[in-house]
Amino acid sequence: MPELPEVETVRRGLLPAMQGARFLSVSAHRQDLRWPLPPQFATRLKGATVERLTRRGKYLLAALSSGDTLIMHLGMSGSFRISNGLAADAASRHGAHDHVVFVMSSGATVTFNDPRRFGSMLLIPSTELETHRLMRGIGPEPLDGDFDGAALARACAGRAVSLKAALSNQKIVAGLGNIYVCEALNRARLSPRRKASTLGGGGAAKKRADALAAAIKAVLADAIEAGGSSLRDHRRPDGELGLFQHRFRVYDRAGEPCPNRGCTGTIRRIVQNGRSTFFCPVCQR
């Protein structure tokens, strides 16, 4: 499910259920997510209050009153669902792939579901967050004010890889994945096959970097405003569908006309680094 807009949508959906609320009970129906759940997972959470629920790239971070931070990642197929039934009920009444259930003092039950189990939950002392191996080295937040063409060009300097590979790399920019990389490159009219290092330098290179940084910000902001994308039946925590999939310009649109103004090209699918890329070979150079 999750690239930055979906994770941000999940975060906003979970806020009223989790932020400021205490864990009344925690049930782990499966320990073997991407990594095994930490020892004493339920015990360490129980009784703690979620002081702040934030996001870094595609990670959700719950800072707890206990001094720990709960790090959550949705992998490819993870989702959260909020329900409000009787607490004892809700925790025991769980369906297929409901791996973790939090019963919160807000009255909400928060259920983590993840068929493929590429998602993860970790618990680490908050003081170690910044130096943690999963956090250290994550690139700039693309929606932050100081992310711009120059920052992007700097991160791509000397990179022999394609723009597609570079933007998919969380160390270069945080939060982009297969969909939004394709979408941003189409908006910026840049080829996914172009070398990332060609964003560096003056003149035309600077124009490319500025256009790409602006396109990344725009597509992410538009997608968040639409509540993210809902593919394959995925839902937001409140059960609503995100709507941005209807506004994809290229993703999964091979054979359709390029939507860029004045362009008569046709969207094509290619494979880069083992993943589908969708782009317009006519206007994306």
Next chain:
DNA sequence: AGCTCGACCTGCACGC
């Protein structure tokens, strides 16, 4: 160090 690729897992859509 950077880069490519296989591996991790389940489910679904497709063709035979």
Next chain:
DNA sequence: TGCGTGCAGGTCGAGC
């Protein structure tokens, strides 16, 4: 109907 194949919004770690 069943079975095989390929594909899916991620990312880690082995091996060059």
